[in-house]
Amino acid sequence: MKIAVYQMELVPGSPEENREKVSRWVETQMQEDAPDIIVLPEMWTTSYVLEQLDATADESSEPTQSYLSDLAKKHQINIVGGSIANKVNGNIYNTSLIFNRNGELVYKYNKIHLVPMLNEPAYLTGGEEKVETFELDGVRMGVIICYDLRFPELARKLALDGAQVLFVVAEWPKPRTNHWVSLQIARAIENQMYVVSSNNVGTLDGVEYTGASLIVDPWGEVVAKGSENKEETIKGSLNPERVVEVRKNVPVFASRVPDLY
Numbered sequence: 001m002k003i004a005v006y007q008m009e010l011v012p013g014s015p016e017e018n019r020e021k022v023s024r025w026v027e028t029q030m031q032e033d034a035p036d037i038i039v040l041p042e043m044w045t046t047s048y049v050l051e052q053l054d055a056t057a058d059e060s061s062e063p064t065q066s067y068l069s070d071l072a073k074k075h076q077i078n079i080v081g082g083s084i085a086n087k088v089n090g091n092i093y094n095t096s097l098i099f100n101r102n103g104e105l106v107y108k109y110n111k112i113h114l115v116p117m118l119n120e121p122a123y124l125t126g127g128e129e130k131v132e133t134f135e136l137d138g139v140r141m142g143v144i145i146c147y148d149l150r151f152p153e154l155a156r157k158l159a160l161d162g163a164q165v166l167f168v169v170a171e172w173p174k175p176r177t178n179h180w181v182s183l184q185i186a187r188a189i190e191n192q193m194y195v196v197s198s199n200n201v202g203t204l205d206g207v208e209y210t211g212a213s214l215i216v217d218p219w220g221e222v223v224a225k226g227s228e229n230k231e232e233t234i235k236g237s238l239n240p241e242r243v244v245e246v247r248k249n250v251p252v253f254a255s256r257v258p259d260l261y
């Protein structure tokens with residue numbers, strides 16, 4: 001299962017330009033070594049221009065939901081569609097959309113944990129639904145968004161529900177790069193699953209975003225890592241049998257005693 005992660009430099013406040021960028025990037029990927037799954041970063045249509053979100057957010061995920069669905073169908077690829085600002089009944093959610101090769105929306109997730117350091121609760125509404133897994137090409141997976149990475153309970157719940165791959169879509173700032181990298185490796189090791197992340201690059205309102213998008217295997221080895229300052233594509237492949245092998249060698253899930261904690 002081949003993965004291509006778009007470590008994207010976003011055009012702030014311009015969904016149309018960002019959708020065009022993604023279309024061009026996907027065309028290039030298909031001409032090279034066509035991936036099975038592509039991954040986009042958090043809030044990739046608008047970036048973090050929170051004061052403008054009322055004007056730039058999608059309404060009930062449109063038009064980006066239709067755009068990504070058409071893109072998946074056209075290229076017959078699975079899409080982990082990062083996340084978008086998504087207005088529903090006047091509330092703006094940070095919503096991740098996942099599509100299979102037929103362009104069907106297989107999962108929609110609203111970011112649960114809003115970031116106090118970025119004053120997100122003043123502009124966004126946190127998700128109210130439980131996280132769930134989804135399936136792409138017969139493999140069970142999960143997705144979380146940025147700050148969610150700091151809450152190990154989410155990844156553990158998804159692993160217990162059968163996820164073998166965890167996607168983390170993010171706009172993670174540079175000053176906390178060591179947390180970004182270490183937490184992903186920890187999630188991979190403790191849950192014995194692949195962790196695949198897409199983070200953006202570039203600077204907005206004085207905040208530099210760190211890139212360093214990762215593919216970490218279930219043993220905690222970093223198999224691919226983006227640079228910390230430029231737009232690029234991170235590629236790797238996932239082998240679900242590796243998850244089974246690691247879980248057999250170190251049987252963490254069989255050793256749990258959840259009644260005691």
Ligand SMILES: O=C(O)CCC(=O)C(=O)O
Pocket residue numbers: 115118145146147148150170171172173176179
């Ligand atoms: O947790 C962090 O340090 C960064 C979180 C963040 O930037 C986000 O969730 O958008």
